[in-house]
Amino acid sequence: MQDFTDALYTAAALIVHLDPEVREIVTLSLGVSFTASICAFVIGAPFGAALAMYRFWGQGAWIVIANALLGLPPVVVGLVVYLLLSRSGPLGSLGILFTPTAMVIAQTALGIPIVVALVHRMTVDNWATYGNALLVDGASRLRAMIPIMLIGREALLTAFLAAFGRAIAEVGAIIIVGGNIWGYTRTMTTAIALETSKGELSFALALGIVLIILSLAVSALSLIFGRALTAR
Amino acid sequence: MSDYNREIGFIQRWPQFLRASAIATFVTATALLCGQAGAQEKSIVVASTTSTQDSGLYDYLLPIVKEKTGIGVKVLAQGTGQALDTARRCDADVVFVHAKSAEEKFLAEGYGIRRYPVMYNDFVLIGPKDNPAGVKGKDILTALQMIKAKAAPFISRGDRSGTNIAELALWKNAGIDIGNAKGPWYKEIGQGMGAALNTASASNSYVLSDRGTWLAFQNRGDLAILVEGDKHLFNQYGVMLVNPAKCPSVKKDLGQQFIDWLTSPEGQKIIADYKINGRQLFYPNANDPNA
Numbered sequence: 293m294q295d296f297t298d299a300l301y302t303a304a305a306l307i308v309h310l311d312p313e314v315r316e317i318v319t320l321s322l323g324v325s326f327t328a329s330i331c332a333f334v335i336g337a338p339f340g341a342a343l344a345m346y347r348f349w350g351q352g353a354w355i356v357i358a359n360a361l362l363g364l365p366p367v368v369v370g371l372v373v374y375l376l377l378s379r380s381g382p383l384g385s386l387g388i389l390f391t392p393t394a395m396v397i398a399q400t401a402l403g404i405p406i407v408v409a410l411v412h413r414m415t416v417d418n419w420a421t422y423g424n425a426l427l428v429d430g431a432s433r434l435r436a437m438i439p440i441m442l443i444g445r446e447a448l449l450t451a452f453l454a455a456f457g458r459a460i461a462e463v464g465a466i467i468i469v470g471g472n473i474w475g476y477t478r479t480m481t482t483a484i485a486l487e488t489s490k491g492e493l494s495f496a497l498a499l500g501i502v503l504i505i506l507s508l509a510v511s512a513l514s515l516i517f518g519r520a521l522t523a524r
Numbered sequence: 525m526s527d528y529n530r531e532i533g534f535i536q537r538w539p540q541f542l543r544a545s546a547i548a549t550f551v552t553a554t555a556l557l558c559g560q561a562g563a564q565e566k567s568i569v570v571a572s573t574t575s576t577q578d579s580g581l582y583d584y585l586l587p588i589v590k591e592k593t594g595i596g597v598k599v600l601a602q603g604t605g606q607a608l609d610t611a612r613r614c615d616a617d618v619v620f621v622h623a624k625s626a627e628e629k630f631l632a633e634g635y636g637i638r639r640y641p642v643m644y645n646d647f648v649l650i651g652p653k654d655n656p657a658g659v660k661g662k663d664i665l666t667a668l669q670m671i672k673a674k675a676a677p678f679i680s681r682g683d684r685s686g687t688n689i690a691e692l693a694l695w696k697n698a699g700i701d702i703g704n705a706k707g708p709w710y711k712e713i714g715q716g717m718g719a720a721l722n723t724a725s726a727s728n729s730y731v732l733s734d735r736g737t738w739l740a741f742q743n744r745g746d747l748a749i750l751v752e753g754d755k756h757l758f759n760q761y762g763v764m765l766v767n768p769a770k771c772p773s774v775k776k777d778l779g780q781q782f783i784d785w786l787t788s789p790e791g792q793k794i795i796a797d798y799k800i801n802g803r804q805l806f807y808p809n810a811n812d813p814n815a
Contacts, residue, residue: 489718
């Protein structure tokens with residue numbers, strides 16, 4: 293139990309003193325995961341909605357793929373992004389391996405299937421209810437996409453949060469493409485991995501507690517945001 | 525139908541919502557870009573080992589490098605084998621590792637131009653204090669033979685790191701073909717030095733570690749140093765610039781400047797000054813031509 297009480301005290305001290313190193317790590321974690329989940333959302337949401345609204349060849353396959361990729365292993369995504377961005381890989385000339393941008397790319401790839409699958413699920417139901425009415429109003433399916441998403445805005449928020457949760461919690465992809473560089477690509481999760489390997493178990497756990505508190509805060513904020521959206 | 529009207533009512537107001545979202549996105553993007561801009565200073569990527577990181581050397585050294593040379597050093601702590609591979613893919617500017625044989629191979633392949641010795645410390649055999657295989661105080665080769673004979677639990681890094689390469693060479697020197705001799709007692713965990721020590725600590729196993737990581741390690745449990753001070757346990761660190769002829773993206777001036785500082789009297793003294801609880805972790809030897 294010693295470890296857990298130590299960790300709680302350390303976590304409290306980290307939060308109270310706003311330790312500059314921890315603050316930097318937290319800022320990077322939030323920035324990278326937030327950007328990645330926005331990117332995943334912007335790419336994934338229209339695709340998920342289209343999968344429900346249009347009829348096209350290979351549609352079933354796309355739905356199966358998106359759902360299967362919910363279990364995409366971060367370490368595999370990390371490896372693929374690493375090989376693409378490596379100087380000897382196809383996108384090497386960009387020189388973005390071991391940067392926060394590389395981490396955003398990897399986490400975006402992890403978030404897209406989540407957004408696609410959840411938005412598709414939501415749109416299937418709403419399209420059944422409102423689809424005909426929206427088309428009767430004279431809109432094309434493309435034009436109808438915005439209202440159908442707005443109708444499902446709470447589910448969209450859930451999809452965004454799920455992508456964010458996946459991003460902020462994962463370590464396998466970003467430790468490969470980011471390199472866990474001190475002051476540059478070190479995030480909460482990679483710092484926890486590092487402190488564990490130094491044998492600083494209670495400090496690692498303290499960082500874990502800070503991460504959980506952050507997730508709670510993000511979730512609470514979006515609940516408030518969601519309430520504001522639905523208030524009329 | 526009221527539900528439908530309610531939704532339509534909201535949709536009519538959606539431009540406001542869109543504008544608010546656009547502003548939020550813009551602010552976030554700007555903040556991130558500014559954060560990125562701050563990082564665009566002069567910096568190099570150094571592919572290095574987990575032992576130098578887990579021992580806390582870089583936490584101590586890099587702020588000093590930054591202050592003295594103005595170079596921001598981005599360290600990838602990967603283990604010697606992976607670090608050299610990262611450099612072979614041109615993804616690092618400098619390699620700072622500890623396996624002379626692997627480094628010489630890297631040079632021979634043309635990925636490096638010159639290897640500079642930097643410092644040394646030594647490996648130590650760690651094991652449970654009650655020492656079930658009875659190896660305490662023996663020389664390392666005898667100790668390994670006894671561990672093998674008793675099939676005492678042993679944790680191997682199994683990751684082609686400098687320590688792993690040294691461990692495999694020691695088994696060979698002890699006359700044991702570990703590839704064939706290994707059994708359930710010999711566990712290759714494929715992870716860094718700290719992780720190997722955590723595993724050994726949790727399972728009361730023997731493990732070969734560099735002294736620096738061991739001294740910095742905070743989760744020792746019932747482990748202690750059982751074998752040390754044997755000449756076979758010497759552990760030399762070297763640094764190399766990645767060959768710009770093979771990898772045009774290499775920042776050769778900054779990389780060389782970092783190497784020059786590390787091997788300068790000033791850099792060497794600062795390495796020697798790194799201590800944990802009064803114990804020196806690394807011994808500079810840039811002037812030893814045979815190192």
